[in-house]
Amino acid sequence: MPRQLLNGDEAVALAALHAGVSLGTGYPGTPSTEILETLDHLGGRAQWSPNEKVALEVGLGVAFAGGRALVTMKHVGLNVAADPLFTATYTDVDGGLVIVSADDPGMASSQNEQDNRHYARAAVAPMLEPCDSQEAYDFTLVAFELSERWKIPVILRLTTRVCHSKTLVEAHAKVAAPTAPVFNRNVPSRVMIPAYAKPAHGRLRVKMVEIAAWNETSGLNRLIPGVGEAGQRLGIVSSGIAAVHAQEAAPEASHLVIGMTWPLPLDTIRQFAAGVDRLLVIEEGDPMLLDSLRAAGITAEGKAEMYRFGELNVPRLRRILAGDTSPEAVPPKGKPPELCQGCSHRDVFEVLRDMDCIVSGDIGCYTLGVLPPFSAMDTCVCMGASIGVGLGMRHTLPPEQARRVVSVIGDSTFVHSGITGLAEMVYNPPETGHVVVILDNGTTAMTGQQENPSTGRSLNHDPTGKIDFEALGRAMGIKNVHSLNRFTDGHLLGDLLKELLAKPETSLVVVRQPCVLAAPKIRFYEKAAMEKMSHACAAMPAE
Amino acid sequence: MNKVTNIVLGGLGGQGVLTASDILADAAFRAGFDVKKSELHGMSQRGGSVSSDVRYGARVLSPMVTAGEADFLLVLEPTQVDVNRPVLKPDGVLIAIEIIPEGAVKNKKSLNVAMLGALSALLDIPEAAWLDAIHARLAAKLHRLNDESFAIGRAAAIQRFNPPGQT
Ligand SMILES: Cc1ncc(C[n+]2csc(CCOP(=O)(O)OP(=O)(O)O)c2C)c(N)n1
Numbered sequence: 001m002p003r004q005l006l007n008g009d010e011a012v013a014l015a016a017l018h019a020g021v022s023l024g025t026g027y028p029g030t031p032s033t034e035i036l037e038t039l040d041h042l043g044g045r046a047q048w049s050p051n052e053k054v055a056l057e058v059g060l061g062v063a064f065a066g067g068r069a070l071v072t073m074k075h076v077g078l079n080v081a082a083d084p085l086f087t088a089t090y091t092d093v094d095g096g097l098v099i100v101s102a103d104d105p106g107m108a109s110s111q112n113e114q115d116n117r118h119y120a121r122a123a124v125a126p127m128l129e130p131c132d133s134q135e136a137y138d139f140t141l142v143a144f145e146l147s148e149r150w151k152i153p154v155i156l157r158l159t160t161r162v163c164h165s166k167t168l169v170e171a172h173a174k175v176a177a178p179t180a181p182v183f184n185r186n187v188p189s190r191v192m193i194p195a196y197a198k199p200a201h202g203r204l205r206v207k208m209v210e211i212a213a214w215n216e217t218s219g220l221n222r223l224i225p226g227v228g229e230a231g232q233r234l235g236i237v238s239s240g241i242a243a244v245h246a247q248e249a250a251p252e253a254s255h256l257v258i259g260m261t262w263p264l265p266l267d268t269i270r271q272f273a274a275g276v277d278r279l280l281v282i283e284e285g286d287p288m289l290l291d292s293l294r295a296a297g298i299t300a301e302g303k304a305e306m307y308r309f310g311e312l313n314v315p316r317l318r319r320i321l322a323g324d325t326s327p328e329a330v331p332p333k334g335k336p337p338e339l340c341q342g343c344s345h346r347d348v349f350e351v352l353r354d355m356d357c358i359v360s361g362d363i364g365c366y367t368l369g370v371l372p373p374f375s376a377m378d379t380c381v382c383m384g385a386s387i388g389v390g391l392g393m394r395h396t397l398p399p400e401q402a403r404r405v406v407s408v409i410g411d412s413t414f415v416h417s418g419i420t421g422l423a424e425m426v427y428n429p430p431e432t433g434h435v436v437v438i439l440d441n442g443t444t445a446m447t448g449q450q451e452n453p454s455t456g457r458s459l460n461h462d463p464t465g466k467i468d469f470e471a472l473g474r475a476m477g478i479k480n481v482h483s484l485n486r487f488t489d490g491h492l493l494g495d496l497l498k499e500l501l502a503k504p505e506t507s508l509v510v511v512r513q514p515c516v517l518a519a520p521k522i523r524f525y526e527k528a529a530m531e532k533m534s535h536a537c538a539a540m541p542a543e
Numbered sequence: 544m545n546k547v548t549n550i551v552l553g554g555l556g557g558q559g560v561l562t563a564s565d566i567l568a569d570a571a572f573r574a575g576f577d578v579k580k581s582e583l584h585g586m587s588q589r590g591g592s593v594s595s596d597v598r599y600g601a602r603v604l605s606p607m608v609t610a611g612e613a614d615f616l617l618v619l620e621p622t623q624v625d626v627n628r629p630v631l632k633p634d635g636v637l638i639a640i641e642i643i644p645e646g647a648v649k650n651k652k653s654l655n656v657a658m659l660g661a662l663s664a665l666l667d668i669p670e671a672a673w674l675d676a677i678h679a680r681l682a683a684k685l686h687r688l689n690d691e692s693f694a695i696g697r698a699a700a701i702q703r704f705n706p707p708g709q710t
């Protein structure tokens with residue numbers, strides 16, 4: 001096949017297609033979002049789930065049924081999916097199950113820079129880490145094979161630079177037909193009651209020992225011999241994008257690039273260490289590799305603590321090699337992003353600011369409400385937290401302050417993890433009541449305008465079921481449920497909020513106005529759906 | 544010798560920086576080079592600063608251009624020159640939007656391609672590879688307009704920099 005220029009996400013999607021994936025599931029999140037979008041474009045089957053936990057559960061079901069499943073998410077998504085993950089590894093999957101965790105060291109667009117390599121160890125799952133798009137393609141194929149051979153979920157860990165860098169890819173696999181799904185009853189390996197889970201845990205540990213042995217000769221770990229004496233003096237063990245930076249910064253050193261970072265090929269590393277005077281471990285984020293080598297009795301040096309933070313790059317590698325821990329030059333600050341002109345979130349934050357509300361915020365475009373000229377957000381932690389955190393503040397603050405607390409949450413975020421917050425509000429209502437505002441702009445704007453269960457369209461924008469927030473709020477027992485259309489009712493929002501904040505009751509306000517960037521597309525999808533419908537009606541046989 | 548050419552493109556979200564760097568990377572690929580391109584997107588749609596790195600040569604390792612080592616810096620927005628300048632090496636070339644004659648490019652949306660035209664005059668990538676890359680990236684109805692913009696930028700850079708082999 002000819003070579004093509006792809007980013008890491010596109011390469012994973014192409015490989016998934018070539019692996020004959022039956023279904024791709026996931027929840028949007030930079031830098032992982034393009035994987036499922038590309039899979040759909042390429043003709044594969046892909047769908048957005050309401051959140052990562054559900055996505056992984058659906059993927060697990062596919063794999064239990066003998067199909068191959070690709071489940072994608074950003075790093076924090078794996079926290080949401082951690083519950084199924086930690087027990088899915090105990091089970092036996094029939095079809096390959098590959099979970100993509102797209103980490104974001106440096107926090108280009110995330111609320112933290114957690115290092116998800118810890119999950120491989122904690123949940124006991126093999127982990128592969130490509131350093132460019134070619135490896136992203138190759139490792140995805142290997143991940144499916146590995147997953148089926150040992151009947152175990154496999155994590156493919158990408159990072160922002162791998163996801164969003166374009167490099168050359170030569171695709172070599174033929175498109176495989178998805179395995180014919182069939183239900184094989186296997187109760188002891190799939191029903192995790194203690195009686196079955198205890199032996200399952202034992203089997204899992206045995207699988208990992210076998211996989212570790214396999215990894216020694218897996219071909220996934222590359223040895224790049226150094227040049228002459230320099231190659232004898234310094235050996236660098238690295239993984240992921242850090243490996244290419246290391247090769248560029250220290251071209252004469254010997255390099256061992258670990259492609260499968262869990263379970264580690266310890267013998268290979270030990271042998272490499274024996275051949276060099278000094279062994280340096282280069283890894284982005286936490287000293288995972290370093291700690292593992294040291295625990296295995298391999299003498300190795302790591303990077304200074306200051307390089308735990310942020311991404312690595314060639315200049316930082318040069319500093320690490322030189323042992324330089326002097327303060328780093330701060331690059332000039334660019335123009336920060338801001339809410340688009342005409343963005344529907346703008347008036348809401350103007351009202352909240354003018355009313356001096358205490359705003360328990362959430363994650364999405366609207367988090368930009370924290371910046372001037374709005375400066376109208378007081379907390380933001382993780383998706384869905386606005387409601388619980390708002391309730392906690394309501395329970396605790398003196399009444400005159402408690403009555404100023406409002407929870408603000410976007411439509412996609414609400415479906416992702418806000419619904420249980422509403423249940424909490426109904427179940428444990430604060431004495432002063434509470435007000436939750438859903439900012440329904442008809443899309444998941446933050447990550448590039450994906451559909452979600454409240455837009456009524458699926459990943460490929462075809463019409464599907466739609467969650468009605470107001471009906472949901474009423475059914476859950478919320479006392480006051482209101483909807484506002486920003487353009488026609490803009491001036492009413494302040495009045496309505498004032499009224500609701502004064503009541504010791506639970507309230508839900510849905511502010512509805514499409515994202516200005518998404519609006520033309522939404523109109524296009526709606527029109528296409530209408531046309532499809534009228535065609536279908538015309539084609540309907542008369543009674 | 545493995546000479547790697549390092550280029551950084553900068554501007555604001557919505558100006559077509561990422562499209563331009565896609566085209567540049569593809570043109571280098573079509574010209575037979577190894578190429579890597581890297582950027583951070585995510586917040587780019589909301590008008591913030593955007594930059595993209597493109598590196599090409601016989602073999603490229605890191606996809607990121609090291610600060611102070613860019614051979615070329617292309618900036619689509621006057622306010623973004625200072626933010627990006629530190630990437631340029633001391634004798635590196637800055638191509639700012641002023642190089643495009645005022646009013647020469649009718650449709651502002653194709654200014655990014657005009658800037659690529661200017662860059663093209665200074666790079667060892669054949670013009671045909673550039674045009675193929677532009678046509679592959681943009682919808683057919685936009686080809687004429689962008690071919691014109693590319694030519695305008697290319698002519699402007701030939702006049703301004705008088706590169707060898709282009710006289
Ligand atoms: C667990 C988790 N998954 C995904 C993300 C990435 N992410 C941040 S906000 C968001 C959704 C935003 O959509 P919405 O709530 O509708 O607000 P909008 O951006 O449209 O204003 C996503 C997917 C995240 N931060 N955390």
Ligand code: SF4
Pocket residue numbers: 338339340342343344345365366441445446515516517518588589
């Ligand atoms: S992309 Fe949409 S939701 Fe986000 S700031 Fe722009 S208009 Fe607002």
